[in-house]
Amino acid sequence: MLNRIEAYYDAVPRSSARAESHGPLTLFVQSGDGWPYYARPALGHTGEVPVEAVERVRARQRELGVPEAFEWVAETTPGLRAAVEATGLTVHEHPLMVLEGEGVPVPAPGGFAVRMVEADDPALESAVAAPYAAFGADPGPGTTERIAERLTAGLTRLAAAYDPTGRALAAGQHQPVGAVTEVVGVGTVPEARRRGLGLAVTAALAADARARGTETVFLTATDETVARLYGRLGFRTVATALIAEG
Template sequence: MTSMLQRLEDYYDAVPRSAARAEAFGPLTLFVREGDGWPYYARPALGRTGTVSAAEVERVRARQRELGVPEAFEWVAETTPGLRAAVEESGLVVHEHPLMVLDGEGERVPAPDGVTVRMVGADDPVLPSAAAVPYAAFGVDPSPAAAAQLAARIDAGLTRLAAAVDATGTALCAGQHQPVGAVSEVVGVGTLPGSRRRGLGLAVTAALVADARARGGETVFLTATDADVARLYARLGFRTIGTALIAEPA
C-alpha cells in the first residue's frame, strides 16, 4: 500500500467519527450517524488483516436493516482488493468511481456571469439555500435540521462550505471540504438542475481547493462520479490514483 493510500485510509476512518458512532464487526466498521443528516456506511476496519467473508458482510447488512439505514459499503479497491468478491456474493451491486488527489495548488476557475463563488460562514444568509442544494441536486428530501447542523460543523471547523450565489442571494451550486489534520476531501458538490452546464460545479470545487490549501491542506482529494467527470477535475490539477468502490442493493 502506498503512503498516499494509507493516508487516505486513516482519513476515511477518522472523518465520520465527528458525527457518527463506530460499531465493530471484525474486519469491518459500521459508522452510524448520530442525529439527522446524510447516512454513513460500512468500510474496512483500519489496520484490519486477513480476508472478509460474505457472512461477515451479511452480519453488517443485518445490523443496517435493524437500524433502518442504507445497506451501503465504501472502500478503495487497491487497499482492500478481496472485499469486492465478498460484497458481491452477499448480493450487493458495486459501483466504481475514480479516486483523485490534487497535484500542485489547483487551478483558478472564473465564476460565470451573474454569479459569485465564495466561502460561506455559519452566520451567512445564504447558508440555508447552500445547505439545501445538495439534497435538490441528488433528488433527496432535505433534512429539516440540515442548515443548523451544517452551521454547527462550520463553527467547529469540521466543514468548509463554498457556494455559487446568484444576484438574489440564492445558492445555485454548493459543496464542502472536510479537513482532518492536513488532509481534506471535497464532497457533496451539487448544482440545482436548472443551473447545470454552466461550469458552477468546477468553480465551486476550485474555491474549495483554494480554501483547503490556504488552511494548510497538504492532501486534497475527491471521488469523481465517472471518467467524464474525472476529466473535468483533471483541469483543476487532480489525478487519479485509485478506484473508490461503493456497494448498495440493486
C-alpha cells in the first residue's frame, strides 16, 4: 500500500512541475503559475538522508524563491526526519488515511446540493474559490482556467457544495493517477462551517473515485480530530505524513 502511495506521490506533481534530482531527494518545481511544490525522497530511497542533502535542497529552494518545504511518509523514509530537523525546520505529523471498502455516503445538509463540477460548469469559478476562502487566500488570476484545463485533461476531479443561490460554500478535489487518487484541498468558507459540508464533499469525491474504478483512495488529515471525522466515511489511518516548512 505505502509503495503504491509513494509511486503516486512521485508521479502526481509531474503533470505541472519539473523534477530536479538531488541525490536522495527530488525537488518538484512548479512550471508557470500555481501553487509551489516541495521536495520529497527520491522514489525508491528508504535509507538515511545526509543533512548536507537537505541543506543543498533548501539552498536551491531559496535560489528559486519557493518555500523551503519537504513532504514524506514517516514509515517509508524514517531517516529523513532527523536530517530535516537538524537543519532547523519543524516537522508536523498528520494521519495518512486510506479508504476501506466503498466508503460511506453522506447526504448534503438541508438546503444544499453537493455535486461534481465539470470544466464547462457555470459555477466552476465559485467552486474553485471556496477552498481558498476557507484558508483566507485568493485564488489569483488564471486559477479557474488552470483547474478547467486539468478537469478537461482528467487530471483533477472537483466536487462542491452549493447553497440555494448557486454559490459554492465548500469544495475539494481528487487527482487520479492510474489506480490511485488523493483527496486534497477540501475547504469550507468560514461562515458555513460546522454544517457537515466538507464531509459531504469528501464523501462525494470518494464515491466518484470508486465509480471510476480507482483502487486506492487516500488523504492526509490535519490532525486526529479531523481523522475521526474522515473515519466516519470509511477512511483508516495507515501511516504518518510528515510536512516541514521553513
